[in-house]
Amino acid sequence: MGEILIKTFAEYLQEDWTPEVAQAWVDTYMTISGLMLEGAGVDVAVKLEQPEIKAIPFTPLTRETVSPKRRRGGRKMRAVSEQLNLSKVTRPILKPIKLIQNSFKMILDWFWKSPTWLVAISIASILAILFIFIPDGSIISRLLSYVDPISIMAALILYIKESPDRKKEFHYQAWSVIDAAHGVKVSPARIIALQDLNEDRVSLNNLDLPGAKLVRINLPKADLSEANLTKSDMNHANLNHANLGNALLARVNLTGVNLSYANLGFAKLSYANLSSANLCYANLICADLRDTNLSGANLSNANLSGADMKNAYLTGANLEGANVSEYDLRGAYLKGAIMPDGSKHA
Structure with a gap:
């Protein structure tokens, strides 16, 4: 595959295909191949050197030269290969992100399911712990010195927490209006x-x-x-x-x-x-x-x-x-x- 790729570049670029460009593409291709083989768990030593380019006849791949069945099979194999390689590369990156998402979801679930008094006490306790244990002169300590903004933030959190209760109260009032107008033609x-x-x-x-x-x-x-x-x-x-x-x-x-x-x-x-x-x-x-x-x-x-x-x-x-x-x-x-x-x- 590497030889065909290099040969294709050479055919199309012609005078722009210099030895330096050729070596750069060979190094790039061999590095990527090595990483992909390593990610797939294949124990193969990859040499970063320019392979000998054999004299192979070049035929541009077009829809006419490739059969429909081969095109479909090629697309399917490429899709599977890309998916496997992508999962190998992205799994270590996505694992901590998924852990953070799950933790955040647990906090949100606790926030909405817990009573308001428990959320208020928890916020106050967290702020108190930060006041006691954060060293003086640190960034967090300086932020905590602004008591008013923190109080506003705590009040905002409690306001958000109580929004479902306020909505329930609003719905109750709306139904009360409807019930009170029962039998009244115009309301x-x-x-x-x-x-x-x-x-x-x-x-x-x-x-x-x-x-x-x-x-x-x-x-x-x-x-x-x-x-x-x-x-x-x-x-x-x-x-x-x-x-x-x-x-x-x-x-x-x-x-x-x-x-x-x-x-x-x-x-x-x-x-x-x-x-x-x-x-x-x-x-x-x-x-x-x-x-x-x-x-x-x-x-x-x-x-x-x-x-x-x-x-x-x-x-x-x-x-x-x-x-x-x-x-x-x-x-x-x-x-x-x-x-x-x-x-x-x-």
Whole structure:
């Protein structure tokens, strides 16, 4: 391999291939070979001297001169060789780094799992030990002389430690606002509380808000599975990618709502108003859509398999690419609707 490499350089560099350049490349190649053999545990003595370059015919290696099978085999062997050599070289370097990572992980786990009073006492004890045992005049001693910055740092650490407790308290207050507004039709505070909880990825499943006014509420990716929102007003709400599986949505005002990519499987939507709603790519498998107003709704690429659409109003709706059979659509009003195949219903 070394001879072929040197010969290749000589063929391409020609007048630039001086004896000094040749010897430098030979030394480099032999050194690397020796290190690789040593890393692989092969007891081979490598001589750092220029080998005799035999008169071998030079043929440039191209995709045409190498068979596909040989190319694949060569790539596989190179990948395995590189991986083995890399692991030999990097293992001694990565071992202390991994030890530091594991130690840091253990400290973090202890920090978050331990009670606040224990963390505070531990920090105070560490500072006290440093004050007692660090020699005067050292860098650490001079740093510790700045008591105020250290106090601020300790306070910051405790603030970070208590952040999960503060978040729990915030969530408790948000749920208290929602519970206090139960039975109240209009409550702006309830809307804000629901949005804040959803931003923190708190599940809203089994939410019980029948008849609530939630106009333009912003709940993307919300988990509202099995929620009871019967007769509520959610017109122009943002519920894209939300999970409303098995939710009770009968007679809900969902005019202009964004339900793209939402899950509405087995949801009860009878007599709901979904006119001009965006339901593209929505999952409506086995949904109850009896007497539902879907006029002008965008149902492109939605999955309506098994949905009950008896007396559903789909006038002017876009069903292009939707997964729905003629059997499922047999009881719906389809005047002016764009059918799954792209044709317009007569």
